[in-house]
Ligand SMILES: NC(=O)C1=CN([C@@H]2O[C@H](COP(=O)(O)OP(=O)(O)OC[C@H]3O[C@@H](n4cnc5c(N)ncnc54)[C@H](OP(=O)(O)O)[C@@H]3O)[C@@H](O)[C@H]2O)C=CC1
């Protein structure tokens with residue numbers, strides 16, 4: 001496989017699956033965690049390595065190392081392996097997704113931002129999502145008439161925090177997710193509920209449905225529900241590990257045990273809650289977004305700027321939704337008709353939010 005983002009949370013879990021199933025790793029792409037990358041190189045012996053910065057090349061224990069976005073695209077083009085796992089974070093993942101599709105590779109896609117910003121230009125023929133809720137929805141699909149789909153949210157780091165103190169939370173508090181161990185950006189997106197907004201858009205593109213919603217399930221043991229037209233509902237239950245979605249996205253199917261099954265007696269009780277706009281202001285635009293998926297590129301660009309500012313201590317936590325809601329208000333007429341326009345809009349929104 002070609003693994004983009006090998007040193008991240010999804011990347012490390014992907015290598016756990018590669019180790020378990022003895023899968024070949026032809027290309028490793030990482031950012032700045034060279035220490036972990038060197039360990040991965042030693043174990044998986046890739047032919048090609050790509051990193052973020054030229055100055056780190058001498059630190060990498062490999063004789064074929066290059067850097068930057070063009071090198072990632074070239075590695076995808078030149079490698080023989082037919083599967084690309086895209087575990088890069090943010091808009092940065094879009095060009096590699098498009099390149100992998102153009103090269104006829106199968107794409108195991110954790111980089112949900114690719115679908116959020118450019119879903120209508122992405123050919124899904126060879127695409128498998130790596131996201132627990134969408135894996136759950138896919139797992140529940142059967143040949144029956146569907147009424148609606150529902151995904152779950154943990155509620156994020158501040159689901160029980162006093163509302164009046166939210167503006168002044170620390171970065172450390174914001175990065176402590178109640179159930180999942182993930183990268184910084186998605187952990188902040190969970191706390192603001194923007195991750196769930198992205199996931200509704202992701203589900204809309206993947207399953208071609210708009211009757212979609214989300215609710216909080218505080219243990220993240222149920223990932224998805226499907227309501228069928230006959231009045232019955234099915235639920236996907238699995239312990240909190242991304243290894244099952246990753247294994248299916250890469251292998252197609254899997255009969256070996258990947259996770260310990262959920263022990264319902266041990267779980268004893270589950271708690272469900274409505275997503276309140278008082279705690280998660282982004283939820284105010286849920287219907288607007290689901291009715292106009294073109295807004296994904298605006299929401300994503302504004303959110304990336306806002307999350308970076310928060311993690312850089314430039315703004316408070318509640319300024320994140322202020323920035324995104326303001327951008328949606330300002331750019332609510334966008335109608336991208338090509339992938340080039342996606343890149344133009346992304347740039348324009350970033351410039352606006354930075355100023
Ligand atoms: N974590 C999870 O459980 C889930 C994640 N996702 C999605 O998967 C994607 C990855 O998330 P996650 O693994 O948590 O994120 P992480 O932040 O943990 O990992 C991101 C990876 O991308 C690499 N990277 C960042 N910038 C660059 C760059 N400029 N060039 C090359 N590599 C770069 C990082 O390298 P380095 O660390 O070396 O700098 C790291 O390997 C996101 O889109 C997220 O929304 C979806 C569902 C669940």
Ligand SMILES: CC(=O)[C@@H](O)[C@H](O)COP(=O)(O)O
Pocket residue numbers: 131132133152153154155156180189190191195196220242
């Ligand atoms: C593991 C996974 O799929 C994440 O996207 C997870 O859903 C994030 O947690 P939240 O439910 O808090 O957004």
Ligand SMILES: [Mn+2]
Pocket residue numbers: 131132133199
């Ligand atoms: Mn998810």
